[in-house]
Amino acid sequence: MARKDAVCDSRINPVENNLSRWASHVFGLVAICLLSGGIGFSNAQSTNNTFLVNKKFVNQTGVPNTQVNSLAPNQTAYLEFNLFSAQAPANGNLLVNFIDNMPPGLLVDTSFAPLMTDGAGVVGGSGCSAGSGSITTTATSVTVTNVTLPNPSSTGPDCRVVIRVKPDPAAIPSTQSNVTNSVPSSQTSATGVGGPYQSDPFSATVLVYQPTEPTVSKSFQFPNIGEGAGSQLTITIRNNSTTYPLTGVNLTDALPVGLLPLASPIPTAVGCGSGAIAISGQNVSLSNGTVAVGELVLSRSPCRAVLQVPIPIPFRQTDLSLLRG
Incomplete structure (x- = not known):
């Protein structure tokens, strides 16, 4: 499917109309022709109008949740990946892959088992499942391999992947530091009819504090x-x-x-x-x-x-x- 330029076109077909759904969820806009950035998300415009990933730090695994902007020593937060598909319903599901490497100052809490939910926060709901794929974590990375991203839903992200993270204050250069967690397009892929596809780069930022001695x-x-x-x-x-x-x-x-x-x-x-x-x-x-x-x-x-x-x-x-x- 050809990529549309950043102009409004009343002839956008039903598949491309899913971009409005993405933008409405991520940025709170009712109608949009070009995806643009918002607090806690990357500036993400799908390179193929078919597959998109965004992420944010949140306070709990369920929905609704609240965005987390800072991490104190010994505090944890959840890193939520929102997965969107604009596949035509007749084209079936996508199989999604991506790798997210944590930056200095941030670690994965491997004591927490990763979750995959639908947009409403139901684990395994609406066909969102690791299936024969996997979600694996180490202290410094999360790897998502061949998880199922089903046909688009009418609202919200189609699926969510959730892990838990914690600060690594010893790795930041000062008493507090903004830590940006970025994923390039080259570390994303989705296979399905017409694919493979890549998401645009995406990132999220959190402020990490060093401990203050009592x-x-x-x-x-x-x-x-x-x-x-x-x-x-x-x-x-x-x-x-x-x-x-x-x-x-x-x-x-x-x-x-x-x-x-x-x-x-x-x-x-x-x-x-x-x-x-x-x-x-x-x-x-x-x-x-x-x-x-x-x-x-x-x-x-x-x-x-x-x-x-x-x-x-x-x-x-x-x-x-x-x-x-």
């Missing part, structure tokens, strides 16, 4: 206590990032010999998300905590682990300030 401090409520008395120990974790919360926070504090944490009253946590505080022997620990972003640089939301510390009988008097650290 600070930890400890203090006793009463620095000097007598025999059999107790004091309250407060451990404060401060998030020094002004941009993102700290997640997956773990901390273990081993109290020195002579101090014994009490299991009762139960240790409490303030501003630590769903993190759990536990006591085991001389150790007090926080597991999988979340420390929110502070509104002011010098007034960050603290995460406090509070427990009671009694002094055993052998100690007549103890200066607890000597035990800080």
Whole structure:
């Protein structure tokens, strides 16, 4: 099929009319003669008016979802590939292939099994299936081989391929960096009647942050206590990032010999998300905590682990300030 120039033509045939469907989904336009770029997508104009791939970073595997524009350390997002076909219904399905190599700063989360869904987010729906093909991932790439892209649907992408990605902050040159994930036409193909076809190049960009080290401090409520008395120990974790919360926070504090944490009253946590505080022997620990972003640089939301510390009988008097650290 001959490629149309960037002019409006009332004689566009039914197959070429599918381009309007692509543009309506990707860029929110009702009628269009030339596909143009939008936030989170590449500037994609199909080189053959038959096969097109776009992609974006999103917050979940299902539909509808929200575009993700930044990734903090330990955060994940989903990379969604939208596959479009303008094949005439009588010409049947396309078999799609492409390879996407992750740029420095971005890694594939290989613990997540890739999904293929229809435009509504139904896994295997509407004929969207890996079938005898495959979707394979490594830490640095995703390879789609001979997956089935069925006849065009009336709205939305015909099929979606979804993988999970995570940041690689050590690979970016500064505290934050825009990472662009691009796929050239040469790494795409679709076979079917009239083919093979290639998609135009496509890309998506996400801002990756390097980790900002938190600070930890400890203090006793009463620095000097007598025999059999107790004091309250407060451990404060401060998030020094002004941009993102700290997640997956773990901390273990081993109290020195002579101090014994009490299991009762139960240790409490303030501003630590769903993190759990536990006591085991001389150790007090926080597991999988979340420390929110502070509104002011010098007034960050603290995460406090509070427990009671009694002094055993052998100690007549103890200066607890000597035990800080």
